[in-house]
Amino acid sequence: MGLGSLLIPLLVLGVAGSRLQIFTDPSSRALLGSGVLLKCRFDVGGPVDLSSLRVQWYLFEERIAQYDQARGESQPGASVSEQELKTGDASLLLSSVRVSDEGPYKCVVGYGTEQLQGQTTLRVLAAPRLSIPQRSAGTDAATSFPCHVWGFYPGDVTVTWLRDGRVLTDVTRSAPQRNPDGTFNLTLTHTFTPSASDSGSIFSCRVTHAALAQPLREEFPLDVTGADHTRSAIRATLGILVAGGAAALAIYCRRRRREARPQVSGIQVLPHWEPRDEVPFAVQIQNFYPRELHLIEWSCDGKVWEKSEPTDYSQNPDLTFSATSIWRIPSRELNRLGLRVRVSVQQSPGDPPIKREIEAEDTAPAVSEISKPESVTEGKEITLSCRMTGHFPGVLSVTWFRTQRSTSTRFVGQVKGDILVPLENSAEYRIDPGAPCTQDGKSFQQETRLSFTPSVQRDKWQEYICQVGHVTLQTPLERRSGELYVEVPQAPVLGEISRPQVLIPGEPVTLSCQISRFYPKELSVTWHRRGRGESAFRCLDNPETHKIDTPDPTAAYDRKSYNVTSQLCFTPVLLEDEGAEYRCSVEHQTLQEPKAKSTGLLELRGGPLLDGDMAIF
Numbered sequence: 001m002g003l004g005s006l007l008i009p010l011l012v013l014g015v016a017g018s019r020l021q022i023f024t025d026p027s028s029r030a031l032l033g034s035g036v037l038l039k040c041r042f043d044v045g046g047p048v049d050l051s052s053l054r055v056q057w058y059l060f061e062e063r064i065a066q067y068d069q070a071r072g073e074s075q076p077g078a079s080v081s082e083q084e085l086k087t088g089d090a091s092l093l094l095s096s097v098r099v100s101d102e103g104p105y106k107c108v109v110g111y112g113t114e115q116l117q118g119q120t121t122l123r124v125l126a127a128p129r130l131s132i133p134q135r136s137a138g139t140d141a142a143t144s145f146p147c148h149v150w151g152f153y154p155g156d157v158t159v160t161w162l163r164d165g166r167v168l169t170d171v172t173r174s175a176p177q178r179n180p181d182g183t184f185n186l187t188l189t190h191t192f193t194p195s196a197s198d199s200g201s202i203f204s205c206r207v208t209h210a211a212l213a214q215p216l217r218e219e220f221p222l223d224v225t226g227a228d229h230t231r232s233a234i235r236a237t238l239g240i241l242v243a244g245g246a247a248a249l250a251i252y253c254r255r256r257r258r259e260a261r262p263q264v265s266g267i268q269v270l271p272h273w274e275p276r277d278e279v280p281f282a283v284q285i286q287n288f289y290p291r292e293l294h295l296i297e298w299s300c301d302g303k304v305w306e307k308s309e310p311t312d313y314s315q316n317p318d319l320t321f322s323a324t325s326i327w328r329i330p331s332r333e334l335n336r337l338g339l340r341v342r343v344s345v346q347q348s349p350g351d352p353p354i355k356r357e358i359e360a361e362d363t364a365p366a367v368s369e370i371s372k373p374e375s376v377t378e379g380k381e382i383t384l385s386c387r388m389t390g391h392f393p394g395v396l397s398v399t400w401f402r403t404q405r406s407t408s409t410r411f412v413g414q415v416k417g418d419i420l421v422p423l424e425n426s427a428e429y430r431i432d433p434g435a436p437c438t439q440d441g442k443s444f445q446q447e448t449r450l451s452f453t454p455s456v457q458r459d460k461w462q463e464y465i466c467q468v469g470h471v472t473l474q475t476p477l478e479r480r481s482g483e484l485y486v487e488v489p490q491a492p493v494l495g496e497i498s499r500p501q502v503l504i505p506g507e508p509v510t511l512s513c514q515i516s517r518f519y520p521k522e523l524s525v526t527w528h529r530r531g532r533g534e535s536a537f538r539c540l541d542n543p544e545t546h547k548i549d550t551p552d553p554t555a556a557y558d559r560k561s562y563n564v565t566s567q568l569c570f571t572p573v574l575l576e577d578e579g580a581e582y583r584c585s586v587e588h589q590t591l592q593e594p595k596a597k598s599t600g601l602l603e604l605r606g607g608p609l610l611d612g613d614m615a616i617f
Helices: 227-259 611-616
Strands: 021-024 027-031 036-038 040-043 053-059 062-068 072-074 078-080 092-094 103-111 114-125 129-131 136-138 143-152 158-163 171-173 184-192 202-208 216-221 223-225 278-288 295-300 303-307 311-315 321-330 340-346 354-359 382-391 397-404 419-422 429-432 444-452 464-469 477-480 509-518 524-530 546-549 562-570 581-587 595-601
Touching: 021 103, 021 114, 027 036, 036 114, 040 103, 040 114, 053 078, 062 078, 072 078, 129 216, 143 158, 143 202, 143 311, 158 184, 184 311, 278 340, 295 321, 321 340, 382 464, 397 444, 444 464, 509 524, 509 581, 524 546, 524 562, 562 581
Parallel strands: 027 114, 136 223
Antiparallel strands: 021 040, 036 092, 053 062, 053 103, 062 072, 078 092, 103 114, 129 143, 143 184, 158 202, 171 184, 202 216, 278 321, 295 303, 295 340, 311 321, 340 354, 382 444, 397 419, 397 464, 429 444, 464 477, 509 562, 524 581, 546 562, 581 595
């Protein structure tokens, strides 16, 4: 099977005559924790020169990997192979997929002056597991049969209790509980009072989920202890309990509690923050019994901030319990080295507490280069962005500056004499400092954005600077945008419509309209026709009779404007096109109303037919 049948070609933002093509899969699926390759192939019509190649991958609007002129960088767990790029393969490898990796991805490939992009969507799946801890019951006693289903993603799941193949409707379904890794748990419980005749009935729990090729099912024959042949055993058991008294029961309870002492995970920072300015710390408390916990206490730098009840309780197959404790602290509090966040878990008043802590280490942020658009047009808003990753603690100071430089002394690399103008939110500038978040649970990341509408007078040849301060840095880090070249919008110039001097009925003809020296690149071309005797032009929208070809504009020789030639192809019909007029109309952001050129009245060889001539046919 050829590549074209496997991948969907997407061509956007190209230029006329371009040989650059890009191919992506519309969607991909990956199991949680597995690796996945998001396919993106490109063709430049010949060998790939890496020094002319630019590749960027985005998840939503967040850039996660890039390769620019033989230099690459990416977030942890994501990579693009330089070796594969030489063969036209810009696919993105995610080494261990998480729930937070799910979403729409964009692959942007630039080569020379051309740029195309393709899109694909990653869907993350985690298969559910199930267990049925209760498989027997006594007669005349209401008994609950829970079916525990856990570790699945997405949250849509169908769980069904069946008896002898018949679906049971008298069931109770718990609300899905979210785990720290993004997966879900739930329990479906069937409760009834069995009789001796129910013994041997086949009960089963069935789970249907998108991650399963076929439903997951576990079944068992119900074991019902009948009253007649168990009465003596029950009396004997009760006699033993009475004889042993409270001492035997206490020994059993202590042994059970000792065997089910909580297991407490390390403290991690959750990836999803709500509200944005509060950092959620979490620990998982697993395999404890009984369900009640005496104390969960969070503290920061020795000061107790909160006593917290756990959330997301779930019962395990061995009848022990698991839960998650989440505590939030304002992000502004995470502002110094050595800061410690602690949690203490105590199962009962007499048990020693289990303690965990996380400390702000000496980890400085890595600051990316400023991301900016390929072209900057006067009057059209742009956004510059800068990304900081890998730091702890999470608080950063972010300041944006604009240089104010004299063009008379400007030369490549000059920074002496620059005046740095600090920017604030205003009518001219919109600053989003970003909020810290995390992906690995141990360090922070943040993206800041600066949006404004450029003007030639203020911004031409100037730079924008992102300055990042952190407690680990003696001197703030700076990233420069490079000089902005602000293009001035130019209105399109329309040439006369090119056409044959004489049109011959039945022979195809092409009308050409040349449009030149316009900027920016985007414009719209429409062809219209007015027949003989008609008062108004009508839009041509039937490709079967009138084919219109308007390719992507190409850069002019000055590299500051664009040209394009739009063509209309049709076959003249004597009765319809004699005396007709065709018009090419152009819309552009520089024009308050469309600009148009007309062919004038068309003349067909042989002249018009008179009404009396119709008798010939």
